[in-house]
Amino acid sequence: MKSSLFRIEILVAAMLPVTALWVIGILSMRNLDSVLFLVVLALSSVLVFLAELAIFWFFQRTTRSQQQALTEVCRAYVAGDLSQRATPQGDETLLELTHTINTLLEHISSQMQTAARNQFAANEFQRTTQAVQKLIGEIKPVMEGDLRVHASATSGDIGLISDICNALIEELVDLAKWTRYSTGRVKTKTHTLLSNAVELAQTTETQMLRFSETTEAVEKLVAFVQRLSNTLQLNVEIVHEALTALKQHTGLRAVSADATVLRNEGSDLHLVAMLQRLQTDLQRQEQLLKSLLDSTQSHATLAESMISDLYAIARRSHDASTAILTTAQYIHSLSVLAQQWHNSVATFQLPEDALQESTQEEEEDSMTPEGPLRKQVSLLS
Numbered sequence: 001m002k003s004s005l006f007r008i009e010i011l012v013a014a015m016l017p018v019t020a021l022w023v024i025g026i027l028s029m030r031n032l033d034s035v036l037f038l039v040v041l042a043l044s045s046v047l048v049f050l051a052e053l054a055i056f057w058f059f060q061r062t063t064r065s066q067q068q069a070l071t072e073v074c075r076a077y078v079a080g081d082l083s084q085r086a087t088p089q090g091d092e093t094l095l096e097l098t099h100t101i102n103t104l105l106e107h108i109s110s111q112m113q114t115a116a117r118n119q120f121a122a123n124e125f126q127r128t129t130q131a132v133q134k135l136i137g138e139i140k141p142v143m144e145g146d147l148r149v150h151a152s153a154t155s156g157d158i159g160l161i162s163d164i165c166n167a168l169i170e171e172l173v174d175l176a177k178w179t180r181y182s183t184g185r186v187k188t189k190t191h192t193l194l195s196n197a198v199e200l201a202q203t204t205e206t207q208m209l210r211f212s213e214t215t216e217a218v219e220k221l222v223a224f225v226q227r228l229s230n231t232l233q234l235n236v237e238i239v240h241e242a243l244t245a246l247k248q249h250t251g252l253r254a255v256s257a258d259a260t261v262l263r264n265e266g267s268d269l270h271l272v273a274m275l276q277r278l279q280t281d282l283q284r285q286e287q288l289l290k291s292l293l294d295s296t297q298s299h300a301t302l303a304e305s306m307i308s309d310l311y312a313i314a315r316r317s318h319d320a321s322t323a324i325l326t327t328a329q330y331i332h333s334l335s336v337l338a339q340q341w342h343n344s345v346a347t348f349q350l351p352e353d354a355l356q357e358s359t360q361e362e363e364e365d366s367m368t369p370e371g372p373l374r375k376q377v378s379l380l381s
Contacts, residue, residue: 070101077105131158139165145347147173176348183342190335197328204321211314215307222303229296 131154138151147169151162 070098073101073105077108128158135162135165139169142169142172146349147176148349148351172348173350176345176350177352179341179345183338183345186338187335187342190331190338193331194328194335197324197331201321201324201328204317204324208314208317208321211310211317215310215314218303218307218310222300222307225296225300225303229300 135151135158138149141149150169151165153159154162
């Protein structure tokens with residue numbers, strides 16, 4: 001808008017002398033007055049010159065003020081004031097230049113802010129990397145089994161990680177202590193259980209041998225009782241046959257005694273009495289043999305049931321011995337596992353180990369004659 005106005009002013013300033021000349025020329029032609037023409041021409045030239053000087057001065061002043069404003073903004077920006085921006089004013093060229101400078105300043109500011117943020121991030125990353133490397137160096141001995149170390153306390157996220165690492169180290173120390181204690185207890189108890197299991201297995205084996213011997217003896221006894229029963233059965237049959245024959249002989253003697261004369265009465269009576277006693281003895285012997293046979297058979301049945309019971313006891317003893325051996329294997333596996341756990345934590349160095357080592361060294365130093373002198377020298381130094 002201002003550029004168009006300036007152009008109109010230039011055009012008007014250029015048209016003024018021409019217009020004046022036209023007017024003066026027309027008037028001069030009418031009046032034939034050349035002096036007036038020259039005076040008017042001179043005044044018009046002076047006025048046009050002064051007007052053009054005023055216009056150029058005003059234009060130059062405006063341009064300088066706008067350039068000075070842009071220069072001040074650039075100087076302030078170079079001095080570090082990134083918030084300064086040029087105010088849009090002037091013609092279209094100056095407006096475009098102002099807009100370009102403002103855009104350039106915004107772009108440079110954003111780049112500088114990005115660079116500052118990147119530099120801050122790089123510094124933070126370097127500081128974090130150094131803190132992490134320091135933390136790794138402090139807790140690296142834990143990987144080698146040294147649980148006496150602690151991470152130094154710092155601020156920020158690394159400090160939180162250090163606290164977590166210290167808590168984990170304390171948990172590992174407690175776990176190592178508990179593992180040592182529990183594995184020692186398990187080893188002691190498993191050793192006792194293994195000893196008891198071996199003794200129980202040996203006792204069971206001895207009992208099985210005794211059961212085997214007892215079973216063999218009972219089997220022999222049953223065989224003997226069975227043979228005795230067979231012998232008694234034969235004796236009963238023999239006695240029964242003898243008794244039957246004796247009864248038949250006694251009946252024949254009674255019939256012959258009724259038919260014959262009593263010439264040999266004394267000898268026959270004696271014979272009859274002997275036969276009757278023999279018959280009575282045979283009957284008693286038969287009854288005794290039968291009772292003995294029944295008793296023998298009952299004892300044989302009892303012995304056979306005892307053999308069955310002994311076999312059942314022997315089977316149970318064998319099952320118990322097998323269970324004892326299986327349990328002993330499990331106990332041995334548990335003992336091996338406990339030993340492996342103990343070996344896995346045996347290489348760990350705990351704070352208590354350092355205290356014990358220092359106590360032992362102090363005791364050894366106190367027992368040696370140079371110990372007190374060494375302490376005095378260390379105190380003096």
